[in-house]
Amino acid sequence: MLDFLVLYWPRLLSGTGITIAQFLAAAVLGVAISLVFGLAKLSSTLIVRGIATTYIEVFRGTSLVVQLYWIFFVLPLFGLTIDNFTAGYIAVGMNIGAYGAELVRGGILSVPKGQWEAAVAVNMSGFQRMRRIILPQALVNMLPPWGNLMIELLKGTALVSLISVGDLMFQARQINASTFLSAQVFGAALIIYYILARFMLTPCMRWLERVMARKLGRA
């Protein structure tokens, strides 16, 4: 195992770098989509709500791999060509955004009605109510499920190797194809994903939760 790592760590490391980059790009996109569609789902306008519902249904109801292939292989047929790195995080981000939208919607609904009313009573505009009063509280309520979703997102990025993005999974498959050291290479990949999730992502989310709890004066 050791000589294996000595030999292949540069490729595993570069793959890990790409995985982290995919994760970050998809997370930013996913959070943005979650916010937009989560809010749209609560809109009083039927069309806006309908668009959001359709988006969420489509992206939650179909497979991420198929979505990825659509964006990378089918969109070019309509004249929209995207490089594989971009296609990768767009697909993962859009997929996670559909789940995140439900979390945003739930988080907003979990804020007590009295908070809306108090915000009206100090005469805030609808936008101010949402941004200053409701969203900050909704965010705190939805952080724990967001932690899980972020781990799903990290795991989901492994699929971008299918369109030849040079992420950790892609490198592992390449090494395996040339060396047949399956146990070592996929073992290493397994451990790296685990370390990323448990020792980097989870502590970050815990830290965020603590910071937010302190802001609420709960801690």
Next chain:
Amino acid sequence: MQDLSALPHELTGNTVPMISFKSVRKAYGDLVVINDLDLDIQVGETVSIIGPSGSGKTTVLRMLMTLEDVNGGVIYVDGKPLTHMVKNGKLVPANERHLRKQRVNIGMCFQHFNLFPHMTAIENCMEGPVQVLGLSKSEARERSEELLELVGMIDKKDQHPARLSGGQQQRVAIARALAMRPKVMLFDEVTSALDPEVIGEVTNVIRNLVAEHNLTMLLVTHQMGFARDISDRVCFFFGGKIEEQGSPDQLFGNPQRERTRQFLSAVREAI
């Protein structure tokens, strides 16, 4: 559609009431909650609303705070329509822009305080002045500190609501409402969620407001003694209507209507 000649100050002559309900109706589906309500409250007047559960007391305040729309009639505040706006010489239901313009006159305190939990006491008070009135942070802080001083909460100004008792939270909520400098203050059972031993700290704050400020106040309360002490007028609500109203001495000392007598004796027995 009412036409403009029905504006209240043209009917009542010289003084414009601060609040004026004109034939106001509110229903939830088939359930009529407020039934053809007419009520004028003068500038600087303190009016208490009492009555049995479900008689529509909270609904009256919520309509004034524009948390509920009305299904009929018009509410005027400071001589201008609140629930409606004038368009082509007609009164039409108000849009959000009109409501925001009219709401500056009104502040409200709730039974469950509804402080913003992610802000400290002083941030709660500064939020409206900074975000809505456009005050600078330092102006808003100065104003908020004055008001927190007034309600006796200045030493807790940097605490979050979670760290405050119910009575303390309610006093901060009063300061938050006052920070918007409203002309009208609405209090909906502000002591009902409090432990008995801290009710006094909140009612004392309200007593001081009545004594020292020229606010127009409308209070819903179950504390008859408090209502008697501070009110210029008491309205007894029953079934979405004012069954009887009068000075506190009249209404509590010599009620004219059978339902008022029944309600008051039931309340006295409960104590």
